[in-house]
Amino acid sequence: MSLSWSGPTRLLHGGEGLTTWLEDFRGHRVTLLADAAVADSAITRTVTDRLGRSRLDTDTIVLDGPGDARSIAALAGRLDGTDLVLGVGGGTLLDQAKLAALLHCAPTAADVLTGPQRSGLVVLPRWTTRSVPLVAVPTTVGTGSELSHVACLAHGDGKRLVMGGALRPDAALMDPAATATLPGELLAEGVLEALFRVVSPYVGDHRELPVEDALAETVAGLLTTLGHRVREDRLAGRQTDDRVRGDIARLSGLGHADWLNLGRPPFAVKGWLIANELSHALGIRKVTAVAALLPALWRAVLDGDDRLGSAPRLRRLWAGLRATEPGVLPADPADGIAALAAHWLIHCQVPADRDRLDAVTARIVRAWGAGLPMLGGLRADDIRRLLRDAVVSPAPSSVPPPPPSPPAPARAPAAA
Known part of the structure; x- marks a missing residue:
């Protein structure tokens, strides 16, 4: 069969x-x-x-x-x-x-x-x-x-x-x-993860695609509204009801829908690759890495780094998301996404020293850049700067040593 x-x-x-x-x-x-x-x-x-x-x-x-x-x-x-x-x-x-x-x-x-x-x-x-x-x-x-x-x-x-x-x-x-038994903390993290996946291709693409843009804006707005609901439930000490959890689950899957990102560049999601590597290298939860990286990533876009995305599209998107909770979130998208994570009670403090970040940077560039198409024109200094803006400096005794560098490949990389 x-x-x-x-x-x-x-x-x-x-x-x-x-x-x-x-x-x-x-x-x-x-x-x-x-x-x-x-x-x-x-x-x-x-x-x-x-x-x-x-x-x-x-x-x-x-x-x-x-x-x-x-x-x-x-x-x-x-x-x-x-x-x-x-x-x-x-x-x-x-x-x-x-x-x-x-x-x-x-x-x-x-x-x-x-x-x-x-x-x-x-x-x-x-x-x-x-x-x-x-x-x-x-x-x-x-x-x-x-x-x-x-x-x-x-x-x-x-x-x-x-x-x-x-x-x-x-x-x-x-x-x-x-x-039904998913803790409120993980439910909130799931909403942020799904939101990140929906908005990353939207911000990373400089073109106007009216249908796909409208779909992405709608899904992102619904997710943000549901994230506020999860926060209210957590503060009230109650379980989020079946309908809200079901809505979140369905919207989460929509982030992978072909029609949501039809025509988008295949590697417009550089921040997603960086956050995943940061999570694995530091042994932290993926959404913790996402919450730490997003403000730094969006600040770089707003400062004019068009390799990471479109500042006008980011401002437009954020204006819609900010309207889901009037008077609570800052107008600046980078400050706003940091405030949103805090509003949803999501932990975003990632400690790492300079040597650790250098090791993570080398890992990211080796796996996704240095001639490979995924990072586009981003170089090691660009990645290192993003990571340094995303993490906090810890006490020296609290940071484990960086892992050894991976061995060189036995042959040339396969075409992606």
């Missing part, structure tokens, strides 16, 4: 939607990959129950940790004989499910994922296909992995971003019960 792996992901609403979608699979074998953190949760029980009602022979595998190429290859081997893969968990679990399902169907893709190259981007060849359907059940918000054609892969002392149509799930179960 095979479903299309290249079309848009079908959204399933709640348990009934999953049951309807499973009708064609009765009598087949299913592998359920569950994050250890949610293996005993209500949403996992719901999925298991629906699989049972559909008379599916289910093998459940509980996963813990990010998973590197070796562990994902081993996981792919455990999928032998399966007709359908379901992943229940956050973005890390869903990325593992996407990569394992890919390697199960296309074992030769392992050479592409782990081949020697310095580039942080791995683009799957167009012939790479996945014949076993994949259903994603996201239990967090922000990453939108359930609708994306990308996945992060731990590799060496860093991460690679793998991209290809064969990674896009066939269906995604959108159920508010999946995020």
